[in-house]
Amino acid sequence: MELFGSYTSPYVRHIRIALAETKTKFSFTEADYAMSAKLSPAKKVPFLHHNDLRLHDSSSILKYVREKAGERYFADKKDYDQYCLVNTAMDASINIFLLGKENLTPENTQYLQRQQHRVNDILKLMENKDHAVAYEGPHPFSDGELRLGCFLSWGLFRQRFSLDEYPQLLEFVDKLNDYPTFAETHPEAKSQITE
Ligand SMILES: N[C@@H](CCC(=O)N[C@@H](CS)C(=O)NCC(=O)O)C(=O)O
Structure with missing residues (x-):
């Protein structure tokens, strides 16, 4: 099985975590x-090659990896909704980040303002939810929580936002950082990758 990606991508990171967990x-x-x-x-990125199989999105890859190991891909609809919302925030943040390199910003581009509002409102919603509470699954964190953690950690790493106004989210990231599989896949912990 060959995973293609980058060390910094939060989408790729989630897959690296799922591969390590399984x-x-x-x-x-x-x-x-x-x-x-x-x-x-x-x-x-990511995309995955396994024998003749070609997968082109972190969600289909995650489903494949979890189910191949006999695990469930999202047993809980609320966790799945969190995963989808975080993907929306992450897509918007990355869009703002990449367009910023071409001097398109929320200040000078109306649609990017809408993208920024998406990010802000999703962060607010996540701040007001409970995180890292008991969950029935084979690993310490659900995939909705892992996706949120990958997003927050990426945003901090790339200085896309600060969590000063989001104390619950900050506490949540701290908890995730104590989970070795999460910590080992941090963009700055390159050497830990491989099988
Ligand atoms: N829906 C895709 C999103 C992946 C994605 O946005 N990857 C970024 C890196 S973090 C990328 O490759 N961007 C290149 C581009 O936008 O051209 C997934 O879940 O895999």
């Missing part, structure tokens, strides 16, 4: 923009 053997290939444009119609 003890799935895999190889990791760093894919830059040119490689992802050539090998995936989505032109994004």
Whole structure:
């Protein structure tokens, strides 16, 4: 099984965590923009090759990895909704981040303002929810919680937002950082990757 991605992508990080949790053997290939444009119609990372199978999105990859290991892909609809909302916030944040490199910002581009409002409102909603409470599953955190953690950790790493106004989310990230599988996949902990 070959996972293509980058060390910094929060989507790829979630897959690396799921692969580690399920003890799935895999190889990791760093894919830059040119490689992802050539090998995936989505032109994004992650993508996965396993024998003849080609998967092009972190959600389908997550489903494949969990189910292959006999685990469930989202037993809980609320957890799944959290996962979807966080994906929306993450897509918007990454869009703002990448367009910022071309000097398009929420200050000078109306649609990016809407993207920024999405991020802010989803963060607010997440702040007002309970996190890291008891959950029935084989691992310490659900996939909705892991996705939120990958997003928050990426936002802090890339300085996209601060969590000063979100004390509950800050506490949640601290808790996740105490989970070795999460900590070992931090963008700055490159050497820990592989199987
Ligand atoms: N829906 C995709 C989103 C993946 C995504 O946005 N990946 C970013 C890196 S974090 C990317 O490759 N962006 C390249 C681009 O936007 O051209 C997934 O869940 O896998």
